Amino acid sequence: MYEPLFNYIERYARAGIADGEKDIIRSAFELKRLSKKQYFSEEGKVCLYTGFILKGAFRQYSVDDSGMEHILQLAIENWWIVDRQSYINQTPSAYFIEAWEDAEVLILPRAKLDVILTIPAIQSMFWQMSENNHIAFQKRVDDTISLNAVKRYENFERLYPQIVQRFPQHQIASYLGIARETLSRIRRPSSR
Amino acid sequence: MYEPLFNYIERYARAGIADGEKDIIRSAFELKRLSKKQYFSEEGKVCLYTGFILKGAFRQYSVDDSGMEHILQLAIENWWIVDRQSYINQTPSAYFIEAWEDAEVLILPRAKLDVILTIPAIQSMFWQMSENNHIAFQKRVDDTISLNAVKRYENFERLYPQIVQRFPQHQIASYLGIARETLSRIRRPSSR
C-alpha cells in the first residue's frame, strides 16, 4: 500500500530510504478512502491533511460571490493534494478539495509533518516538490497572460492528457479560465 | 549594508541569527550594482545568482515568438529575484531579469547556497519564502482565471501600491495579461 509513496520519494529525492525510515513513514501516513463528491477539505475549515493520491482524482476550487466555481488544481494518482496555506498555518481554507472519482489517499496530519521532515530523503523530496510546483505555477501564469483560449487548451492537452480524459469538459474550461461553451467550440473539429 | 538582509531573515525565520552566522552570510553574499536596463540574468543563459534587492526595481519577463514581452514578476526593495528553475538546476533560463531603476543587489552564487542552508534560520526563512511564494502565485492564478481586467487591476493596485508607482503602465498591463490600451482605459476617471 505504501509502495507508490516510497517509489515517489525515492524518485524525487534521488536517494534511497532505509527500512527504519520506512517504518517512520508508515506510522505517519494513514489510508483514507473517499467516495466521489466527498470533500477532502472544505472552504472555511482548516485543511487537516496533506494527501498522496493512490487512486482516484481530485479537484481544488474556490467559489466566488456569484456562486461560480473556479478550479485551481486537478490531480490524479501520484499527485499531492493539500491547501498549503491552510495546512501549514492551520488557518481556514479558501478552497474546496473534492474527490471526483472514488479515491484512496495516504494522509499526513500536520503534526506528523515535522516528524517525517527529520528524514533527509523526505526533506529533499519536499524541496524538489516545492521547486517543481513553483515552476509549474509560474508556467501556468505565463501561459495565462500570454496565450489565447485555443493555445491554452492545446497546451494543457499536451501537458496533461490523462487529466483531459478523466474530468468533464466544463471543469477543464474552469481550470483554463474560459467559459464551458468556449471550450466546447474549441474542441469542435473544424477549428483544429 | 547587510542589515536589510539580516532584518529580513530574522523576520521571516522568526528566529535570531548568531554573530558567527552573520559572518557566514556576509561571506556568501556580495554586493552588485546594476544600472537601469542592465540585465541581472538573460534568456538562454544560466541564472547565476539569487539576488536580494537593497535598492532599485526589477522586472522578469519572457519574450514570445512575435517579440512580445510578458512580465512574470515585478520586484522592488526587500524582494528576491532569481529564476529558480535555471538557478537551482544550472540550466538555461527562459526569462530576462532586468533592472528597471539603478539598483543594488546582494547576490548569492549557486555554490554558496548550500553553505548558508546549514544555518537553521536561513533554512526556515527559505521554507517560509517558498510557502509565501506559492500562496502568491496560487492567488495570482485564481485571480487571473476568475476576474475581469478591471478587478484584476484594482486588486493589483490594492496589493502592490508601490509597484504601481514605480513601473510604467504598459508593464503593469503586461503583468496583468491585458493590452496597454485596455489598462489606460481602465484608469480613466469615468470608470472608477
Next chain:
DNA sequence: ATCCGATTGTGACATTTGTCATCGTTTCAG
C-alpha cells in the same frame, strides 16, 4: 533649452470570449 525616444491617451473598428436559451445525449441511482 532642445530633441528624441518612451510613455500614455483615445477613437474606430475587429476579434475573442461570454451569456443566454435550448436541445440532444449520457450517466447513474433507485
Next chain:
DNA sequence: CTGAAACGATGACAAATGTCACAATCGGAT
C-alpha cells in the same frame, strides 16, 4: 428499466478586450 440530473453542443447576440493608427505628453541625454 426509467426518470432526473449532469454533460455537451450550438445558435444568436452582447460584452470585453485587442489591434491599429495617430496625437499628445513626459523625461532624460546632450
